[in-house]
Amino acid sequence: MDRLIAGCALGAFLLALLVHLLTLCGVDISVQLPFVWLLKLGIFALFVPMLEAQTAHKGTNTVPGHPLAHCPLKAKAAIAAIVAYAFINFLVCEAQAPDGTLVQSDGRYTLQEPGKAVHELSSSEYRHLRVNELRSASGHWLVFYFLPFAFFLYRRHVAPAARQDTPS
Numbered sequence: 001m002d003r004l005i006a007g008c009a010l011g012a013f014l015l016a017l018l019v020h021l022l023t024l025c026g027v028d029i030s031v032q033l034p035f036v037w038l039l040k041l042g043i044f045a046l047f048v049p050m051l052e053a054q055t056a057h058k059g060t061n062t063v064p065g066h067p068l069a070h071c072p073l074k075a076k077a078a079i080a081a082i083v084a085y086a087f088i089n090f091l092v093c094e095a096q097a098p099d100g101t102l103v104q105s106d107g108r109y110t111l112q113e114p115g116k117a118v119h120e121l122s123s124s125e126y127r128h129l130r131v132n133e134l135r136s137a138s139g140h141w142l143v144f145y146f147l148p149f150a151f152f153l154y155r156r157h158v159a160p161a162a163r164q165d166t167p168s
Contacts, residue, residue: 002152002153002155003152003153005046005049005148005152006148006149006151006152006153008045008046009046009145009146009148009149009152010145010149010153012039012042012046012141012145013141013142013145013146013149015039016039016138016141016142016145017142019036019039019134019138019141020135020138020139020141020142023131023132023134023135023138024135026127026128026131027131028127028130028131028134029134030130030134031130036134037137039138039141040137040141042145043141043144043145046144046145046148047144047147047148049148050147050148050151050152053151053152053155054151068147068150068151068154070154070155070156071150071151071154072154075150075153075154078146078150079146079147079150082142082143082146083143085139085142086139086140086142086143089135089136089139090136090139090140093132093133093135093136093139094136096129096132097129097132097133097136098111098113098129099113099114100112100113100114100116100119101113102121102126102129102130102133104126108120109121109122109123109125109126111129
C-alpha cells in the first residue's frame with residue numbers, strides 16, 4: 001500500500017511541478033483547466049495519511065521515529081531544497097501580490113480592495129496577478145506532495161515480534 005500512495009504522491013507532485021513551471025513561463029493553466037485548483041485538495045488525500053501513519057505507529061509493525069528518518073540523504077536534500085524554494089517563491093509572490101480581490105465582470109478586470117475604490121486593471125495586469133496566485137499556490141503544492149512521496153517510498157516496516165508463548 002505504501003508504494004501505491006508514494007506513486008500517487010509522485011504523480012501529483014509532477015502535475016504540481018508542471019503547473020508551477022507553466023506559471024514561471026507566464027501561463028495561467030487554470031483558464032484552460034480550472035480543475036487544476038483541485039490539486040490543493042489532493043494534498044489532504046496524501047499528506048493527512050502520512051501524518052496519521054506517523055502518529056499511529058504504536059502497536060503496529062512500523063518503525064517509529066522522525067517521519068523522514070529512513071529517507072536517504074539525497075531525498076532529504078531534495079526535501080530541503082523544495083522547502084527552501086517554496087519559502088522563497090512565497091516571499092516573491094507575496095511581494096508582487098496586491099491587497100484585494102481580483103474580479104472579472106462584464107469584460108472588465110478590477111482589483112477590489114477593502115475600504116478603497118475599485119481599481120481597474122488591464123487584461124495583462126489581471127492575467128499576471130492570476131498567474132502569480134497560481135504560482136504561489138503551486139509552489140506550496142510541491143512541498144506537500146513531495147513529503148508524502150518520500151515518506152511512503154522509504155518508510156520501513158519491521159517484522160512482527162515473535163510470540164513469546166511458552167508452554168506451562
